[in-house]
Amino acid sequence: MESLDQIFVSGKQWLVAFLPETFQPIASILLVITAILGIFATLFAVTTILERKILGRIQNRFGPNRVGPFGFLQPAADGIKMLTKEDIVPRDADKIVHFLAPLALMIPVALALAVLPYGRNMVPVEFDAGLLFFFAVGASTELSVFMAGWSSRNKYSLVGAMRGIAQMISYEVPLVLSTISVIMIVGSLSLVKIVEAQSGFVFGWFPGWHVFTPWGLAGFVLFMIAATAESNRAPFDLPEAESEIIAGYLTEYSGFKYALFFMGEYWGMFAISGLAVTLFLGGWNAPFPFLQFIPSYILFFAKLIALILTFIWMRGTLPRLRLDQLMSFAWKFLLPLALTNIVVAAIWHFSKDLQLPGAPGLRWIFCALVLAIPYVWLGRGIAQAQRTKRIYKFAEN
Amino acid sequence: MEIAFVIIAGLTLGSAIAAMSLRNLVHCALCTVLTFAGLAAMYLQLNAQFVGFAQILVYVGAVAILILFAVLLTRNSETQPNTRIASPSWIVGIFVAISVSGTMIYAVIKSTKLAQALPPVPDATVKKIGEQLMTNYVLPLEIVALLLTAAMIGAVIIAMRDKESQIETNVKPPRRGDAEKEKILRASAPPRRRQI
Amino acid sequence: MLGTGIIKGMVETARNFVGSYHDPERLTTVQYPEEKLAPKENGRNFPFLVFDGNDPMAGLRCVACQICEKECPPQCIYIIKDTVKKPDHIGKMQVQPKTFDIDISVCMSCQICVEVCPFEAIKMDQVFELSTTDRFDDLLLRKNELAKPNSYYQQLHPIDAAESDAKLAEDKKKAEAKAAAATAPKPPSTEPTKPA
Numbered sequence: 151m152e153s154l155d156q157i158f159v160s161g162k163q164w165l166v167a168f169l170p171e172t173f174q175p176i177a178s179i180l181l182v183i184t185a186i187l188g189i190f191a192t193l194f195a196v197t198t199i200l201e202r203k204i205l206g207r208i209q210n211r212f213g214p215n216r217v218g219p220f221g222f223l224q225p226a227a228d229g230i231k232m233l234t235k236e237d238i239v240p241r242d243a244d245k246i247v248h249f250l251a252p253l254a255l256m257i258p259v260a261l262a263l264a265v266l267p268y269g270r271n272m273v274p275v276e277f278d279a280g281l282l283f284f285f286a287v288g289a290s291t292e293l294s295v296f297m298a299g300w301s302s303r304n305k306y307s308l309v310g311a312m313r314g315i316a317q318m319i320s321y322e323v324p325l326v327l328s329t330i331s332v333i334m335i336v337g338s339l340s341l342v343k344i345v346e347a348q349s350g351f352v353f354g355w356f357p358g359w360h361v362f363t364p365w366g367l368a369g370f371v372l373f374m375i376a377a378t379a380e381s382n383r384a385p386f387d388l389p390e391a392e393s394e395i396i397a398g399y400l401t402e403y404s405g406f407k408y409a410l411f412f413m414g415e416y417w418g419m420f421a422i423s424g425l426a427v428t429l430f431l432g433g434w435n436a437p438f439p440f441l442q443f444i445p446s447y448i449l450f451f452a453k454l455i456a457l458i459l460t461f462i463w464m465r466g467t468l469p470r471l472r473l474d475q476l477m478s479f480a481w482k483f484l485l486p487l488a489l490t491n492i493v494v495a496a497i498w499h500f501s502k503d504l505q506l507p508g509a510p511g512l513r514w515i516f517c518a519l520v521l522a523i524p525y526v527w528l529g530r531g532i533a534q535a536q537r538t539k540r541i542y543k544f545a546e547n
Numbered sequence: 548m549e550i551a552f553v554i555i556a557g558l559t560l561g562s563a564i565a566a567m568s569l570r571n572l573v574h575c576a577l578c579t580v581l582t583f584a585g586l587a588a589m590y591l592q593l594n595a596q597f598v599g600f601a602q603i604l605v606y607v608g609a610v611a612i613l614i615l616f617a618v619l620l621t622r623n624s625e626t627q628p629n630t631r632i633a634s635p636s637w638i639v640g641i642f643v644a645i646s647v648s649g650t651m652i653y654a655v656i657k658s659t660k661l662a663q664a665l666p667p668v669p670d671a672t673v674k675k676i677g678e679q680l681m682t683n684y685v686l687p688l689e690i691v692a693l694l695l696t697a698a699m700i701g702a703v704i705i706a707m708r709d710k711e712s713q714i715e716t717n718v719k720p721p722r723r724g725d726a727e728k729e730k731i732l733r734a735s736a737p738p739r740r741r742q743i
Numbered sequence: 744m745l746g747t748g749i750i751k752g753m754v755e756t757a758r759n760f761v762g763s764y765h766d767p768e769r770l771t772t773v774q775y776p777e778e779k780l781a782p783k784e785n786g787r788n789f790p791f792l793v794f795d796g797n798d799p800m801a802g803l804r805c806v807a808c809q810i811c812e813k814e815c816p817p818q819c820i821y822i823i824k825d826t827v828k829k830p831d832h833i834g835k836m837q838v839q840p841k842t843f844d845i846d847i848s849v850c851m852s853c854q855i856c857v858e859v860c861p862f863e864a865i866k867m868d869q870v871f872e873l874s875t876t877d878r879f880d881d882l883l884l885r886k887n888e889l890a891k892p893n894s895y896y897q898q899l900h901p902i903d904a905a906e907s908d909a910k911l912a913e914d915k916k917k918a919e920a921k922a923a924a925a926t927a928p929k930p931p932s933t934e935p936t937k938p939a
Binding site: 244246247277278279282283285286287288289290292293296297300308312315319322337338339 | 574596597600603604607608612615672
Binding site: 483525528 | 744745755756757764769770771
């Protein structure tokens with residue numbers, strides 16, 4: 151099945167060979183860009199309707215089911231609605247910054263999608279420090295939140311934007327720290343090398359993905375929590391939910407600009423899920439040796455869709471966190487756990503050659519214990535902070 | 548000179564000039580962000596991947612936000628329409644700028660190092676940078692780490708002190724006895740009207 | 744331990760999701776307009792006129808006594824009596840309303856007209872699909888739109904209809920007994936004879 155796996159690569163090379171030599175690199179890049187944008191735009195449309203239907207089923211109701219078979223043409227109706235809405239800009243708003251804020255969100259997110267390995271030999275841009283590039287452009291998305299909130303000339307938008315930025319900055323730290331353990335073990339920042347490092351099989355049949363090691367499991371959970379907070383999804387959607395209650399940073403946006411924000415947020419979710427798949431779930435590697443005939447891109451997108459469904463599931467289950475709960479969770483729970491994770495990864499790496507009786511299992515259990523004890527202790531710490539009684543100084547006791 | 552370098556340099560210089568001369572302070576801060584991004588593009592053009600990405604991560608991702616927060620929390624971001632962007636003593640300013648930059652350019656051009664042949668470009672992979680940081684430059688690394696830790700602890704102490712003075716935990720308010728309660732009630736009761 | 748609540752919650756939602764495909768209790772949506780909820784016994788929304796027999800106009804129980812028109816608080820009933828008596832569904836000559844209009848943009852479904860009607864002629868309906876394009880003429884329901892058979896009433900409010908039918912039957916029996924007593928030969932009087 152080698153040819154099916156590489157069908158897109160060979161297809162692109164065949165198409166590009168029609169052009170003269172000087173235009174070939176540009177044509178190749180343009181083809182790849184078109185493909186990525188097309189795939190992720192379609193995935194965005196499918197995700198919106200899938201999310202609404204799954205949330206509906208979780209909440210004992212149907213999702214949208216009038217447009218098209220079982221409602222699956224709903225994104226088309228939504229797209230037409232967004233395009234035909236009046237584009238209202240407040241009179242006192244800062245027109246240039248108001249216009250540029252959605253672009254400032256879309257550009258870093260589209261750049262982030264360019265470094266993920268979607269299959270064997272299928273990275274759009276291969277960087278030696280690809281992971282660092284991903285985090286760099288991820289940090290740039292916070293600017294757009296600020297621009298949106300400030301340019302609306304609305305007190306509530308500004309407060310919402312400040313809260314959003316505070317949340318995103320606080321959760322950058324556990325996000326990056328939880329990936330450091332992966333970098334340490336693999337020894338490279340390149341995403342392609344990280345995927346290739348997970349292509350082995352333990353005991354001949356069990357997948358050698360990072361998520362099946364103690365530091366990888368903890369890192370994966372930490373990464374997913376921080377990723378939920380970075381993409382402003384439930385239960386960390388305080389910036390978004392403020393739009394329902396008061397006004398968030400998205401208030402003054404209507405029509406297509408709002409659709410761009412929405413799309414940027416979902417693309418951010420795809421990008422960070424793609425990174426989680428790459429770092430922890432083995433990228434485009436097959437889970438078992440007998441499944442290696444499946445093309446690599448299908449495996450990648452299957453894992454990506456599984457993570458997106460997990461995001462939707464969490465949205466349907468968990469209530470929203472308050473701002474102070476959110477911050478204390480990030481700084482007092484996730485950060486110490488991420489630092490412990492780095493230590494555990496170091497222990498794992500240096501105990502690899504230690505010859506002990508019952509070696510692989512013992513190593514796993516020891517590392518898991520070193521992680522579990524701070525988890526329980528810190529968990530009790532932040533849970534207790536919620537349970538102290540409030541003292542009202544001026545009331546009768 | 549390559550086309551890419553000309554475009555990036557033009558963008559960087561243009562945004563730097565705009566950052567100086569725009570009226571709105573937040574617009575200036577956003578043009579500064581563009582300048583940082585232009586610098587990062589120049590690093591990338593010189594094939595220094597790590598420095599370029601670190602520039603985006605640190606400057607655009609963190610320092611820019613810091614500048615914007617500082618601008619918003621301290622200043623009124625609307626300048627008066629009749630303030631002049633250029634200060635009155637601009638002739639002296641141009642003279643100083645020309646003399647300083649002329650001296651530096653003269654020193655760089657006449658330096659002996661520039662006349663030598665270029666050494667082979669080192670392979671600036673992340674691994675080599677890491678090795679250098681841990682062996683040759685470990686002392687600056689640790690001092691910078693100490694500095695950052697001190698800054699963080701200072702920030703936490705400043706933030707914590709305000710909190711502690713406001714909320715007192717486990718302090719019981721004094722209970723008022725019955726006699727005191729009656730005194731309060733009688734004091735606040737309306738004065739009795741005299742019957743005529 | 745932190746996290747057990749989250750896991751329990753996610754299991755519950757997963758159970759809801761899977762259950763919604765095969766368990767009717769977990770997917771309680773009624774997809775209007777293809778499916779409708781069954782009307783409840785106690786619901787009421789705008790009155791209708793009951794008729795017996797097959798002919799809607801001739802079989803109306805209403806005899807245009809105009810009590811409901813006078814008792815209606817927002818005065819939304821408009822009755823004009825007919826000058827000639829027409830036969831009803833059993834052939835008896837009755838006074839019938841020539842026009843009987845209810846303005847449902849005014850009616851507040853208070854049921855007072857139902858409570859005061861002595862002939863069980865007007866009862867509460869449960870219609871709500873009454874949207875029209877004309878706010879004035881189409882929301883004035885006329886006699887022919889308001890007339891609905893007794894079988895409809897029995898189906899809509901079974902308990903009330905049973906009571907209403909029982910009352911009508913009892914009234915009819917009393918009337919027949921009275922008529923029989925009036926036409927029967929007088930029995931010999933049982934008065935005590937006057938003393939001579």
